[in-house]
Amino acid sequence: MDRLSAARVFIEVAERGSLTQAAERLEMSPAMVSRYLAAMEAWLGTRLLHRTTRRISLTDAGQAALSSSRQLLDLAEEMQHLSGKRSREPEGKLRIATSASFAEAQLTTAIVDFQRLHDRVQVDLMVADRPVDLVEDRIDLAIRITNSLDPTVVARPLAQCRSVLCAAPEYLARHGRPADIEELKSHRFIAHTFGTGTNYRFQHGDDNVELSVAGTLFTNETAILRRAVLAGAGVGMLPTYYAGDDLRRGALVRLLPEYEPAALGIHAIYLSRRHQLLSLQLLLEFLAQRFGGDTAPWDKNLPE
Numbered sequence: 001m002d003r004l005s006a007a008r009v010f011i012e013v014a015e016r017g018s019l020t021q022a023a024e025r026l027e028m029s030p031a032m033v034s035r036y037l038a039a040m041e042a043w044l045g046t047r048l049l050h051r052t053t054r055r056i057s058l059t060d061a062g063q064a065a066l067s068s069s070r071q072l073l074d075l076a077e078e079m080q081h082l083s084g085k086r087s088r089e090p091e092g093k094l095r096i097a098t099s100a101s102f103a104e105a106q107l108t109t110a111i112v113d114f115q116r117l118h119d120r121v122q123v124d125l126m127v128a129d130r131p132v133d134l135v136e137d138r139i140d141l142a143i144r145i146t147n148s149l150d151p152t153v154v155a156r157p158l159a160q161c162r163s164v165l166c167a168a169p170e171y172l173a174r175h176g177r178p179a180d181i182e183e184l185k186s187h188r189f190i191a192h193t194f195g196t197g198t199n200y201r202f203q204h205g206d207d208n209v210e211l212s213v214a215g216t217l218f219t220n221e222t223a224i225l226r227r228a229v230l231a232g233a234g235v236g237m238l239p240t241y242y243a244g245d246d247l248r249r250g251a252l253v254r255l256l257p258e259y260e261p262a263a264l265g266i267h268a269i270y271l272s273r274r275h276q277l278l279s280l281q282l283l284l285e286f287l288a289q290r291f292g293g294d295t296a297p298w299d300k301n302l303p304e
Helices: 001-016 019-026 030-044 060-083 102-115 171-177 222-230 239-246 276-292
Strands: 049-051 057-058 092-098 123-125 143-148 154-159 164-168 190-191 197-203 207-212 213-218 233-239 265-271
Touching: 001 060, 019 030, 030 060, 057 060, 060 171, 060 233, 092 102, 092 154, 102 123, 102 143, 102 222, 102 239, 102 276, 143 276, 154 276, 164 171, 164 239, 190 222, 197 239, 213 222, 222 233, 222 239, 233 239, 265 276
Parallel strands: 092 123, 092 143, 190 213, 190 233
Antiparallel strands: 049 057, 143 265, 154 265, 164 233, 197 207
C-alpha cells in the first residue's frame, strides 16, 4: 500500500480525531481509511492510535509518528516541486462558513469571481449566526468577524469591519435627527440579539464612550436588522460592508459620525498552515487581495 497515502490518512485522522470525518475529508470510505491505518501500523511495527467507540487519541508512538509523517509529506511535496510534476491547477471541494450578511454582501460574489479563475474548484458555502466548529463541521475555511480569536486555529487578517449608527430618512422625519449622544437615548433602537445588543461603545476623539439604550425590536440576523432600519422602525448599528450601498444612495443616514463604533477584525480561519489544499491557498490569497488594503473596498466613498 502507498506509504505516502497512508501517512496522509494518518495525519488527517490524528488532526480530526475521527475516522469518519477523515474519510469524508479525504473522500474515501471508512473501510479504506482503516486499511491505510493498519498498513501504517504494520509498517512501523507499533500501535499508533487508542480507539474507543467515542473518540480516538494518539499513543506515545503515534505522537512521534505524526511529526515524522508530516516531515515525510513535506519532503515529498518539495521533491514534486523540484521535479516539476506537481499540478498547479486547483480542484476539489472547499467547505466555507461565514455569517449570512457577509456571505450575501461580499463573500458570495468573491467566490464566484474566484471560481471564474479556477473552474475546477467546488465550494460548499455554509452560513450561520454562530461560529462553527471547523473539525466537527468539516470546514476548510471560516470567515469570522471578531476581536476574540481561538488560539487553537490559524487566523489570517483580511480587513476591518467598521459599523455605523444609522436610520432611514423616514424615521428621522418623524422623530428628528439626534444632535448628540444623549439625545440618542430617547430614540427607538433595533438591536442584534447576539451582537452588541443595546450596549454600544464608541471612540470620540481620545475618549471611550459607552451608551445603553432601550431596544424595541431584537433579532439574531443582521439582514432583518437592516430591513427593519430601512423600513423606518428605528436606529440601528450596521456593518459598513452590508449597509455601505444604502448609505451611498441615501436610503440610510449615518448618525453622529464623530462617534466611531469599535472596529472588529475580519479573519480567515483555518486549522493548519501545513498540507493545505492548493485551492485553499489560492483562495486565501485571492480574498486577502480582494478585501485588503488600507481601506476595505466597501468603505470607499462613504458619506460622512
